[in-house]
Amino acid sequence: MKPAIFLDMDGVLAGFEDWSQDVIGPDWKAEIDQPEWGAYQNHPRLYSKLPIMQGADVLYATCCKIVGKDHVHILTAMPNRARSHFPHAAMDKIQWARTYISPSIKVLFGPFAKDKQHHCRYGKDILIDDMAINIEQWRVAGGLGILHTEVFSTLNHLEVMTS
Numbered sequence: 536m537k538p539a540i541f542l543d544m545d546g547v548l549a550g551f552e553d554w555s556q557d558v559i560g561p562d563w564k565a566e567i568d569q570p571e572w573g574a575y576q577n578h579p580r581l582y583s584k585l586p587i588m589q590g591a592d593v594l595y596a597t598c599c600k601i602v603g604k605d606h607v608h609i610l611t612a613m614p615n616r617a618r619s620h621f622p623h624a625a626m627d628k629i630q631w632a633r634t635y636i637s638p639s640i641k642v643l644f645g646p647f648a649k650d651k652q653h654h655c656r657y658g659k660d661i662l663i664d665d666m667a668i669n670i671e672q673w674r675v676a677g678g679l680g681i682l683h684t685e686v687f688s689t690l691n692h693l694e695v696m697t698s
């Protein structure tokens with residue numbers, strides 16, 4: 536079996552934080568801590584509006600070069616606590632990925648963040664994600680994880696891991 540690379544969307548490819556800073560404001564994290572995401576409820580189509588993150592194209596192209604295009608997937612999560620406020624989230628995320636990353640990319644849903652670990656099929660599958668808990672759970676499931684902070688460090692980790 537060929538290894539696959541699973542790319543997280545928000546915080547790795549899609550600029551959720553940049554959008555939040557611009558639209559919700561500097562206290563955006565406090566809104567997410569609200570039971571149903573507070574002010575975010577006014578933006579039900581936000582997942583269609585996120586900017587692509589700097590370097591996301593290079594990251595995707597590098598992953599394709601390492602394992603082949605058919606083995607690079609997006610693994611994203613639905614906004615669990617607030618999901619009733621984002622009825623188009625799944626469709627918007629798929630459309631976003633096709634527009635900004637690749638028209639043929641497969642978009643997998645946890646469906647929630649805690650379920651990402653179950654997509655690890657064997658020990659060489661790699662998850663690139665900006666949430667430490669997701670990476671920890673992926674490693675416990677037997678996979679290789681890269682905690683994403685910025686593109687160049689992730690590319691370095693990828694090179695070491697796959698050489």
Ligand SMILES: [Mg+2]
Pocket residue numbers: 543544545546547664665666
């Ligand atoms: Mg993320």
